[in-house]
Amino acid sequence: MTVETKNITKLFGKQKALNNVSFQIKKGELVGFLGPNGAGKSTMMKIITGYLPFDLGEVFINNQKISSENIEIRKSIGYLPEQNPLYTDLYVKEFLEITAGFYKLKNKKQRVAEMVGLTGLGDEQHKKIRALSKGYRQRVGLAQALIHDPSVLILDEPTTGLDPNQLEEIRTLIREISKEKTVMLSSHIMQEVEAICNRVIIINKGEIVADGRIEDIKSGSVIRSQVVVAEFSSTINREQLLSIENIKNATQLGNIWEIESDNKQDIRPAIFQFAVENKLILLTLQEKQQNLENVFHQLTQR
């Protein structure tokens, strides 16, 4: 096990930013940490990297417990914080050399050159950070996070604010890096996680609501409801639909209704029966195909 959290709870005053959060990430995994803004992603990542104290629970990195005394463990973690705060007055190379110095690396110059090569900063290494585009600043952030060769990499929203070309370049770089490291990256955009990771942990309001392979989550097996698309030839009202047994919600999109069950059972027979009893003509009645986006919305809208 490379990253393990056990029942982490974090309070900000009276607010529970994290409530009993537990998960395990194995060596070599590339895991997406997905949730809407304010879900608790950055808070969890600061806790894993040892930058933020927590109220209850335990965190283990490479089976070693994180605590305020055990700061040695930070050497095995690379961290790209949200919004990637960099010293913009410094030159790229200078900044990386200072970072290498912070970790007391012996082969400083060589290590910086390797990171410049790995992250494709060759042409930019003699520029000031403030002169770089957002995509290149992210590369500097990644180089900084990787310079001490950590086995675990924690990336907080590494692709936010990039244009489509930069996005693809950074994604490729992350995939490349992940071949040799355990990587956890956060995002509030499901397509992002889908494009990079094969496993996703979804967090909402400080609680884990799903954890599994993206294919499994997309299949809908983690959600406890079914969504059916129904089209009637005449107008009906929402109250009528909600009176059907086991129906929790109904949303109208033009003539079409999206009807959600309150448990996993198939509600199509009941909807068909409802149409017959009310002499309504049903034009369409089918289960909605789930994709990660649907599942994400269902898991996080509450």
Ligand SMILES: Nc1ncnc2c1ncn2[C@@H]1O[C@H](COP(=O)(O)OP(=O)(O)O)[C@@H](O)[C@H]1O
């Ligand atoms: N230093 C802080 N003081 C008070 N509340 C905070 C602090 N940091 C985060 N929060 C709150 O904790 C919740 C989770 O925040 P955060 O972890 O930043 O979410 P995310 O990264 O998923 O957008 C939010 O409601 C946020 O306002």
Ligand SMILES: [Mg+2]
């Ligand atoms: Mg955040």
